[in-house]
Amino acid sequence: MPIYEFRCGDCQLQFETLVRNSSETVTCKHCSSTNLKKLISAHSVTKGSPDTACGTAPCSPAPACGSGGCCPGLN
Structure with missing residues (x-):
């Protein structure tokens, strides 16, 4: 279930x-208007590097990492 950002066209409140x-x-959380514009949101950014899925050695090359056991301290 995605979280979206909106801006109300009536009161200008921006909210998620x-x-x-x-369907x-x-x-709007402030004025109950349906005059909303969906905003383009930046996805969360991780500390990972493009070389490994979690960004720390000794991870397997992406996308093999993610089984929960390759990255000590991240499980």
């Missing part, structure tokens, strides 16, 4: 909300 499905009606 969880959208469970595409769900989203309303």
Whole structure:
């Protein structure tokens, strides 16, 4: 279930909300308006490097890492 950012066209409030499905009606948290614009959001950025999935040695090359046992301290 993705979290989307919106800006209200009526009161200009910018907020995030969880959208469970595409048919769900989203309303402004401040004024209850449906005059909303979905904003482009940056995805979270990790500390990983492009060479390994978790960014620390001795990880396997991406995408093999992720089984939960290759990166000490990250499990």
